Amino acid sequence: MPKLRTVAVVAGAALLARRAMRRRIQASPLWPMPALEEPVSGRPRSRSLRLLVTSREEVAEGVVRLRLEGRELPGWEPGAHLDLVLPSGLVRQYSLCGDPEDTSSYTVATRLVPDGRGGSREVHEQVREGMELEVRGPRNRFPLVRAESYVFVAGGIGITPVLPMLRALPDDVEWRLVYCGRGRASMPFVEDVEKLGRDRVTVVEGLPDLDALLAGVPEGAAVYCCGPEGLMAAVQERFPSVHLERFTPRASGGDAFEVELRRSGRTLTVTADSTVLAAVRAELPDTLYSCEQGFCGTCQQRVLEGEVDHRDELLTDAERGDSMLICVSRARGERLVLDM
Template sequence: MTAVFRSRRVRALVVATGAALLVNRALRRRVEESPLWPMPALEEPVSGAGRPGRRELLVIERAEEAEGVVRLRLEGERLPGWEPGAHIDLVLPSGAVRQYSLCGDVADGGTYTIAARLIEDGRGGSREVHEQLHEGTVVEVRGPRNRFRLADCHAYLFLAGGIGITPILPMVRQAEREGVPWRLLYYGRSRVSMPFLAEIEKLAGAGGDRVTVVAEDEDGRPDLAAVLAGAPPHSAVYCCGPQPLMDAVAELLPEGLELHTEAFAPAAGTTGGAFEVELRRTGATVAVAGDQSILRAVREQALPNLPYSCEQGFCGTCLQSVVEGDIDHRDELLTDAERHDQMLICVSRCHGERLVLDL
């Protein structure tokens, strides 16, 4: 996915009381990376292994943002502030956990806004959002977290594919507010399927030369090489969308541009060499086959009721503490500091023959 970026500009952050507080973004980074973060005055209590605490939010608005895309506005008290690129974990009525980028206004301290596209052949999470979350529904939320931060730069090039516009939109808004030059390529199957298109075109301004909208059914596929070649030298390039789009951008990226991406799926697979996992508190040792995750091995051989959800390294439900062993991290959630002695056992593995978990 992406590294955690540092920033020096001063911007308004909404704290839990709902008041706007001007802070230095670089200072906030250092605070967030300290062992004391999140601070109780700014966040709900943390739960287990330092994960953000849970809170219940009320769906106060539901709208069809585009064909196959529903937008939800969630209201709650003492909501932690967030920055462009942040996402929340949404705990669905079935207990499944899915991640959605925050795409509302960072200055709105009382609500979070997300948008979800219906994935017909998916695992059912998006269908739950579309069919079961309505105005008046109470839903559990964790976070927000951010591994797709907007770095300081003299110019930005944004590339968004379909629902990938959700983390990009707040970045465009921030660049516009701060007067930093930006350009955006927004690509989708058709204009009716592209969420937030009206706002994007309004942000483009009268000339409209900062935004290129490509609807495949009308225009074919975008000329990524030309778009990237037109970026100012040393621009920061932010891309979110289907994996083929991000792979193509990475392959065509000119020298001197810095690429930041956010994926919808784990970048690495979950298979590898076989190894053993000792469960220190349980007193059992399980064998993990090369085509099997630690989670599956532990549930099948020792702890059948061990909780899990996404099985993709996003939600953190299967987070475990590591006592011994060389961890092969393959998740998209933990920070570098958290990876020292923790792992998500649904996707991560072992760089060796043995791991010991505090389980």
């Protein structure tokens, strides 16, 4: 019996915390609360913490949830993500899916992608309770904006950034969620989102009929989507102003072009099927890089001349004025000049 009372007290405290957060949001004249502003260039990517993995739990078929604990952790708001530095040195990005009010831990979840680039496999096979991991962030490129109503579309693991958004919305704000997946067993947090508003949640097993499911979206509604690239492209085709969260780079192909490395006095050719990073490292092998997806910012370089086709998911508009992430971004013309 004492154990049951303890569980009830903990659950009650969590509920009170969520209600308190909602009351603060509802009382704010700036509902929803604005996303944390991006710190000045370089700071969010250099800040790192060592956190302890205190829980590792399989929450759906092929999906593992990690709880990372520390003390007085930087705050975050719904939509934010962390960079996890894995034991091998790989850097991968995962949406925060826990409670923003909890300053002692971060919670992330990742799906195993057997034919991926190795990050998810490393999380599933090597990360264990009691291990320390380096994390960077949090950063928010998917903030919850002010709107009269909301429509969320999530595919599989794409529910992770959406879940904290749903929890933060005041009770009187209209919203609905379309949650798609292969089957319920493979869909993390499906019961959690149904508890938040079963009449507002549509769970789809298999391919969704988006035209039917998204019919009647009211004017002024904010549409959010996170999931497989095909799903996001389909939603964006129907709603061009949709807010998207992607953790895979856009296609890296394009026309060939030249890159001059001004300080090194070298001119390189970037072929249509390669990247600036690959060409630079062939000449300057000590050039720093990490994620190769345009998320972590390690390979950021200053651009002296030329127009950039920015394909990253990290830099602010101000940063894009004179720099680029050379792992994914390319030239819009025939030539770029970098301060290297």
